[in-house]
Amino acid sequence: MADDLKELAKQEMFRRLAAAEKQRRLAQSHPSFEESQKLIDQQDMQGANGAVGSALTSVADGVPVVGPMMVDGAQRGAAALSSLIDGESYDTNLKQAQGITEEANKAHPVIHKAGEVTGAVGGTIPLVAAAPAAFGAGGGSLLARSLFSAVSGGALGGTDAAVRSGGNGDDTRRGAMAGLILGAAGPSVADLVGKGVKSLIEAGRNRLAARAAGIDPEALKFVRRAVTDDALDPAMVQQRLTDMGPDAMLADLGPNLQKQAGALAATPGRGQEIVRKALLDRSKGANARINATVDDNFGRAPLVSALDAEAVHNQGALSPAYREAFTRAGPVDVTPIADDLTRQIQTLRGDPQRALQRVRTMLNRFGAEELDNNPQTMFQTRQAIDGMLSTEADPKVIAALTDARQMIDDGLTRAVPNIKEADASFAELARQREALNRGQQVLESGKTAPRPAELANEVAQGANPQGMQIGPSAVPLRLSQGARAEIDRILGTKANDVVALNNLIKGQGDWNRDRLATLFGQDKADRVIKVLENERAFADTANTVTRNSETAARQAAQSELGGAGVGFGAEEAFKAGGVRGAARAVALDKAKKVAAALLPQSGDRARESLASTLVNQNRDAVIRALMAAGGPAQVPALVNPVVKALLLGSPAGAR
Numbered sequence: 001m002a003d004d005l006k007e008l009a010k011q012e013m014f015r016r017l018a019a020a021e022k023q024r025r026l027a028q029s030h031p032s033f034e035e036s037q038k039l040i041d042q043q044d045m046q047g048a049n050g051a052v053g054s055a056l057t058s059v060a061d062g063v064p065v066v067g068p069m070m071v072d073g074a075q076r077g078a079a080a081l082s083s084l085i086d087g088e089s090y091d092t093n094l095k096q097a098q099g100i101t102e103e104a105n106k107a108h109p110v111i112h113k114a115g116e117v118t119g120a121v122g123g124t125i126p127l128v129a130a131a132p133a134a135f136g137a138g139g140g141s142l143l144a145r146s147l148f149s150a151v152s153g154g155a156l157g158g159t160d161a162a163v164r165s166g167g168n169g170d171d172t173r174r175g176a177m178a179g180l181i182l183g184a185a186g187p188s189v190a191d192l193v194g195k196g197v198k199s200l201i202e203a204g205r206n207r208l209a210a211r212a213a214g215i216d217p218e219a220l221k222f223v224r225r226a227v228t229d230d231a232l233d234p235a236m237v238q239q240r241l242t243d244m245g246p247d248a249m250l251a252d253l254g255p256n257l258q259k260q261a262g263a264l265a266a267t268p269g270r271g272q273e274i275v276r277k278a279l280l281d282r283s284k285g286a287n288a289r290i291n292a293t294v295d296d297n298f299g300r301a302p303l304v305s306a307l308d309a310e311a312v313h314n315q316g317a318l319s320p321a322y323r324e325a326f327t328r329a330g331p332v333d334v335t336p337i338a339d340d341l342t343r344q345i346q347t348l349r350g351d352p353q354r355a356l357q358r359v360r361t362m363l364n365r366f367g368a369e370e371l372d373n374n375p376q377t378m379f380q381t382r383q384a385i386d387g388m389l390s391t392e393a394d395p396k397v398i399a400a401l402t403d404a405r406q407m408i409d410d411g412l413t414r415a416v417p418n419i420k421e422a423d424a425s426f427a428e429l430a431r432q433r434e435a436l437n438r439g440q441q442v443l444e445s446g447k448t449a450p451r452p453a454e455l456a457n458e459v460a461q462g463a464n465p466q467g468m469q470i471g472p473s474a475v476p477l478r479l480s481q482g483a484r485a486e487i488d489r490i491l492g493t494k495a496n497d498v499v500a501l502n503n504l505i506k507g508q509g510d511w512n513r514d515r516l517a518t519l520f521g522q523d524k525a526d527r528v529i530k531v532l533e534n535e536r537a538f539a540d541t542a543n544t545v546t547r548n549s550e551t552a553a554r555q556a557a558q559s560e561l562g563g564a565g566v567g568f569g570a571e572e573a574f575k576a577g578g579v580r581g582a583a584r585a586v587a588l589d590k591a592k593k594v595a596a597a598l599l600p601q602s603g604d605r606a607r608e609s610l611a612s613t614l615v616n617q618n619r620d621a622v623i624r625a626l627m628a629a630g631g632p633a634q635v636p637a638l639v640n641p642v643v644k645a646l647l648l649g650s651p652a653g654a655r
Contacts, residue, residue, distance in 0.1 A: 051108050057101050066161045071101070145187040153183015174498040186367045213625035214618065216609035220625055222260060223250065223613055227626065230254025234626040241619065244534045247282055247289065249616040252541045253274075261614045262545045269604060271611035278615035279542045286498060286535050291491060293531040298525035301488030302481045307436055312428045321422040332415035334363050337407045338371055352400040355392075359404050360386060382408045424467040428474070435462060437477040439482020442515050443490075443505065452514035455479075459518055480519040498539040502532050502564065519562075 157179020165171035383464030
């Protein structure tokens with residue numbers, strides 16, 4: 001750069017010397033021409049040629065340290081060339097070149113000064129860029145950068161002053177001191193300028209993005225700041241709103257966004273109306289959204305009593321099959337069974353003994369001590385044992401009765417060959433009834449509720465046919481229907497308590513999610529759980545925004561948004577500080593009212609726009625605006641070196 005400036009200055013100087021020599025010769029041959037030519041020369045100096053010459057030489061001269069040498073070299077080179085052409089002495093042409101430079105600078109003082117500053121900055125920027133740490137433009141603390149910058153600035157200023165003054169000690173010291181002071185201030189000034197440039201860039205982007213989306217710029221600024229404080233970026237905002245569904249709002253995404261919505265909800269005005277109405281309307285639709293999602297994924301809720309009654313009816317409808325089986329049955333010898341029961345009665349004690357005594361008595365003819373060989377008697381005895389087992393809790397009694405039932409069942413199978421076909425149908429219906437009741441317990445948290453692995457095993461085993469049944473069992477279906485009926489009961493009894501719905505259906509851990517996945521499928525379970533989680537988040541937002549939670553944070557946000565807020569009034573001030581405290585509070589309240597009266601009407605419009613933005617009345621536009629505005633602006637890379645160059649180069653450019 002220095003060589004280019006020197007060459008340009010040299011060419012311009014040579015052109016001017018050649019023109020001056022031509023005019024001198026004309027003046028010698030035509031004396032009357034001399035006066036008029038002086039006027040022309042003066043006008044030329046004040047015109048474009050003089051401006052160009054002043055600019056070139058001033059830019060070159062302004063370069064720190066080497067600037068004077070560049071201008072001097074250009075003048076000497078032009079004088080030497082002119083001497084070869086016009087025959088004048090070198091000294092004469094050199095003085096003339098210096099005079100031309102001086103006259104051009106006097107004719108164009110502004111250009112001259114601007115050129116010097118431009119040269120000073122242009123000559124310093126490469127130095128700062130080449131060694132940023134030495135000039136305080138690198139990393140580290142502000143103090144360290146200021147020290148480095150002060151040292152380099154003092155060295156540059158002193159060297160430049162020494163060159164320009166011919167080594168004068170006073171000038172050198174003054175130049176070094178100026179460079180030291182300005183260098184020390186460089187990092188601080190650069191930081192301030194950088195912040196200012198960053199703010200201007202962000203403000204410009206914010207305004208353009210807000211206008212494109214139809215949002216008030218001030219509202220968008222608040223939203224962007226809250227989004228940043230909530231550790232979100234535009235892509236995350238879009239993804240989370242999409243995941244939470246069409247009813248999600250910006251206010252659902254983080255505590256800072258909720259605080260802004262809370263401030264608006266507590267500040268009288270149109271913004272308050274927008275926020276509160278949107279949240280209320282959404283809350284009213286929570287039950288409908290939950291029920292619709294549950295119906296879409298788990299099916300409509302069955303009526304358990306109707307299903308159970310149907311199973312009982314179908315069991316009763318098996319009576320003809322049993323009668324048909326018994327018409328072909330003959331007498332049965334129950335002596336082995338009776339003898340076995342008698343032996344057990346002799347050894348057992350307590351409730352198991354009494355239970356088997358009842359069974360042994362049932363095998364006799366009614367009112368007699370002799371055994372009944374009618375297969376119907378055995379069948380009715382088996383039925384009675386089933387009734388006893390259904391209410392028994394003692395495991396020893398259950399074991400004894402189960403063993404007795406098995407002996408009687410084996411005897412019936414031998415005596416009535418076709419009875420097992422009717423038994424299989426009856427047992428399947430009984431299993432379905434049991435599964436229906438079991439399904440209503442799977443979402444519980446008590447001891448009767450199965451673990452996810454246990455439920456998965458019950459479903460797998462329940463699908464297997466038993467006895468002479470053909471095809472898969474309907475037990476898994478009845479389990480899911482029982483669970484769906486229980487979910488319907490929960491939805492009906494906890495309709496207005498989303499938190500309770502989550503606790504009862506989703507549960508505290510992952511067990512209910514796994515149980516629902518076993519009964520209805522993983523994808524369907526995930527969709528229902530997701531809706532419940534979303535509705536809980538919606539309820540939390542409504543609670544935070546519209547009720548008395550996080551009061552202090554809401555008041556701070558109100559103040560930030562320009563709202564009145566609920567503050568520390570005269571009564572509280574009197575209690576805390578007596579008469580003087582009350583007087584100060586009254587004065588402060590008056591000042592606040594005056595300030596509020598002076599606020600532009602755009603404040604209300606900004607709050608209204610912010611309210612609409614937070615409750616997503618223009619959700620897609622908000623996302624586009626956030627993406628267009630981008631994140632925090634970065635300070636342009638040239639700001640730091642340019643500011644340093646302006647300060648460090650100013651001793652040379654401010655002569």
